[in-house]
Amino acid sequence: MTSTVERMRAAAAPAALGIAGVALVVAAWAALVASGLVAERSLPSPLAVAAALPVVLGDPAFLAALADTGAAWLGALALASSAAVLLGLMLGSAPWIARPALVAVSALRSIPSTALIPLAILLFGLGAAMKVSVAVYAVLPIVLINTIAGIAGTEPLRMAAARSMRWPWWRRWLQLQLPSAVPSIVTGVRVAAGIALVVVVSAELLGARSGAGLAVVQYQQALRIDAAYATVTVIGVLGALLYAGLALAERRTIERMRIG
Amino acid sequence: MEITIERLAKRYGDRPALDPISARIGQGEFVAVVGPSGCGKSTLLMLLAGLLPAGEGRVLLDEVPVDGPPAGVSVVFQDYARSLFPWLTVRRNLALAAVAERPARAELEHRIDRALRSVGLPDTAARFPWQLSGGQQQRVAIARALVAEPRVLLMDEPFAAVDAQTRADLQDLVLRLREEYGVTIVLVTHDVDESVYLADRVLVLSPAPGRVLRDLVVDLPAPRGQLVTKALPRFAELRAEVFRLVMRPVDGAAP
Numbered sequence: 013m014t015s016t017v018e019r020m021r022a023a024a025a026p027a028a029l030g031i032a033g034v035a036l037v038v039a040a041w042a043a044l045v046a047s048g049l050v051a052e053r054s055l056p057s058p059l060a061v062a063a064a065l066p067v068v069l070g071d072p073a074f075l076a077a078l079a080d081t082g083a084a085w086l087g088a089l090a091l092a093s094s095a096a097v098l099l100g101l102m103l104g105s106a107p108w109i110a111r112p113a114l115v116a117v118s119a120l121r122s123i124p125s126t127a128l129i130p131l132a133i134l135l136f137g138l139g140a141a142m143k144v145s146v147a148v149y150a151v152l153p154i155v156l157i158n159t160i161a162g163i164a165g166t167e168p169l170r171m172a173a174a175r176s177m178r179w180p181w182w183r184r185w186l187q188l189q190l191p192s193a194v195p196s197i198v199t200g201v202r203v204a205a206g207i208a209l210v211v212v213v214s215a216e217l218l219g220a221r222s223g224a225g226l227a228v229v230q231y232q233q234a235l236r237i238d239a240a241y242a243t244v245t246v247i248g249v250l251g252a253l254l255y256a257g258l259a260l261a262e263r264r265t266i267e268r269m270r271i272g
Numbered sequence: 273m274e275i276t277i278e279r280l281a282k283r284y285g286d287r288p289a290l291d292p293i294s295a296r297i298g299q300g301e302f303v304a305v306v307g308p309s310g311c312g313k314s315t316l317l318m319l320l321a322g323l324l325p326a327g328e329g330r331v332l333l334d335e336v337p338v339d340g341p342p343a344g345v346s347v348v349f350q351d352y353a354r355s356l357f358p359w360l361t362v363r364r365n366l367a368l369a370a371v372a373e374r375p376a377r378a379e380l381e382h383r384i385d386r387a388l389r390s391v392g393l394p395d396t397a398a399r400f401p402w403q404l405s406g407g408q409q410q411r412v413a414i415a416r417a418l419v420a421e422p423r424v425l426l427m428d429e430p431f432a433a434v435d436a437q438t439r440a441d442l443q444d445l446v447l448r449l450r451e452e453y454g455v456t457i458v459l460v461t462h463d464v465d466e467s468v469y470l471a472d473r474v475l476v477l478s479p480a481p482g483r484v485l486r487d488l489v490v491d492l493p494a495p496r497g498q499l500v501t502k503a504l505p506r507f508a509e510l511r512a513e514v515f516r517l518v519m520r521p522v523d524g525a526a527p
Contacts, residue, residue: 169354172323176347177420178372187368191359270358270402 056238061245064238068246074227078246081224084140084212085205088147092208093201096152100159101185104193110160117153125150125211129218143215143223150211151204158200162193195266202258209251273344273423273456274299275320279329281481282315288481289315292329295475295484302450302457304467306518307477307485313460316482317428320458321347333424343372346417350429352409356401362388362412363397369419380419387415390449407438411445418453425449427459431466440498443470447496464518468492468510469501476517485517 038058044050045057056064068074103110125146136142166189174184216225224247231240275297282290290312297303305313318324320331322341331338333345346369349355357365366384375383388394391411393404401409410430417425427446431439443466450457461467467474468490476486490510492501501507 167354169349169351170357172318173347173349173355176321176323176341176345177369178341178343179368183371188357191357194359268359270400 053237056241060238061241064236064242065245068231068239068242074224074243077222077227078224078250080140080222081209081212081216081247084143084147084223085209087140088144088212089151089201089205089208091144092148092152092204093155093197095148096155096200097159097190097197100156100163100193100197101190103156104160104163104189105181105185107164114157114160117156121153126214126218129215132215133219138219138221143212143220146215147208147211151208154204154207155197155200158196159193162196163189165196166192191269195262195269198262198265202255202262205258206251206255209247209254213247273334275424275456275458276332276335277320277329278332280316280319280326280331281328282312282319282324283327283481290319290327291478291481291483293482293484294329295487297456297458297473300454300456301473302459302471303473303475304471305458305460305475305477306462306464306467306514307482308479308518309462310480311477312480312482313477314428316477317347317426317458317460320424321345321426323347344420344423346420346422346425348410348413348417348425348427348430350432352401352406352413352433356409356413356416358400358402360400361397362393362399362401362404362415365401365412366397366416366419369416373420383419383421384415387418390418390452391415391445407434407442410434410438410442414442414445414449418449421453422455425453425455425457427457429461430459432462439466444498446470464511464514465502468507468514469496469498474510474514476514485520486514488514 041055042058045052045055052060103113128149129142129146132142132146136145170188170192171184174188179187212223213225216223217229220226224243228240228243231237231243275295277293277295277297279292279294280290281288281292293316295303305316307313315324319326320338322331322338322345326338333342336342357368360368363384366387367380370380370383384397385394388397391414393408393411393415396404396408396412401412404412410433414430430446431442434442446457446459447470449455459467459470471490474486474488474490475484476488477483478485488510492504492506492510
């Protein structure tokens with residue numbers, strides 16, 4: 013067992029690198045603006061954007077829009093993940109259907125999800141259903157493929173043990189194959205979470221009645237470029253925090269399951 | 273439970289794994305199956321466990337043909353780490369071995385506690401398998417096999433993955449459990465000493481495809497003990513005989 017101190021030391025190095033990386037980007041951004049190569053109209057300085065942050069975060073309309081984006085993101089992720097796990101469990105225990113199904117899924121995935129946004133607008137209008145449907149389309153295959161791979165990776169000896177203990181198929185499903193697939197499923201959900209956020213915000217940029225993506229467009233149209241960038245910054249920071257949280261949850265789960 | 277093996281054979285694709293084998297294992301008997309690696313001894317055990325479909329012939333348990341994993345038969349696999357469920361506590365691992373019989377809650381708890389006491393691990397119920405040593409994990413795997421209260425215990429090289437000291441402990445544990453539970457035991461091993469030390473009878477298989485070279489009665493007195501039994505001249509004779517059969521060059525084994 014590694015001590016807490018060792019663990020913190022191990023985590024500190026990448027964290028320091030991350031902060032250095034962000035600082036470098038901000039410095040380059042400031043230098044670019046100061047050099048006059050880019051008009052302040054299209055790219056305000058980091059300081060101007062930072063100054064706009066309180067304005068944006070104090071705007072109840074923006075906070076409502078952010079909550080909207082969050083709800084669509086979470087809804088899409090939950091819907092896609094639960095459907096994918098259920099589908100993956102069924103396909104995973106029937107390999108002869110899984111193979112052709114995976115070919116079909118791969119073929120569908122070659123259509124970029126954002127290209128389907130206009131179609132989704134036609135089908136679902138500009139409400140939450142549109143954002144959620146596109147995001148579900150984008151991330152369901154990721155969780156599905158990870159679920160099937162996880163189930164296929166179930167230890168054969170454990171399957172033999174379960175069969176010799178005369179477990180019925182549903183118990184093998186729920187108490188062996190599903191737990192065996194959990195680490196792989198969690199990895200899939202972590203990757204899917206990032207993509208779902210990108211797709212939801214993209215859908216909002218292209219046309220939605222509400223959401224953080226729409227807020228960016230509205231600030232831009234109101235010529236509050238600094239606020240538009242501040243909005244993007246808020247979405248970026250929230251996305252990074254979400255990702256870090258999910259990566260931690262993933263590590264914890266894999267540690268807890270001890271499959272190896 | 274009596275096991276009758278009738279002209280049982282198995283091939284994997286074109287490759288014959290087991291030539292027709294016939295044998296009878298009586299109620300309460302302890303039979304060891306030895307043979308060179310790849311001779312099909314594990315295949316034989318999986319056929320007895322109903323985990324593999326037979327190619328030809330059949331297995332009868334008390335006159336009932338085996339068609340899938342039968343009730344009253346428990347299997348202990350060689351690799352405890354890959355056969356236990358690491359995400360469940362020892363208690364949950366054991367409880368899940370009895371789900372086919374659906375014993376009442378109190379009865380199940382009683383069986384779990386008894387099995388853990390029998391294997392000498394009474395205080396490990398709340399722990400996870402990976403928190404235990406290799407030898408302890410194999411004890412848990414044996415306890416799991418006992419929870420179903422089997423009448424036949426099939427063991428596939430159960431002591432191959434542990435050190436010599438632990439192996440001797442586990443061997444004596446199995447001898448005790450045989451007395452305590454009165455089960456019929458079939459043990460597959462590549463360890464000649466182990467087969468002679470533990471079993472009432474040793475079935476020596478030929479190199480692949482396996483067939484029975486010799487069905488040897490081990491006429492050593494009970495109770496057996498690591499020091500006493502292994503010091504007997506008869507032990508040395510039997511050991512040498514099994515060893516010669518196992519080590520026989522392939523051309524010498526041809527009919």
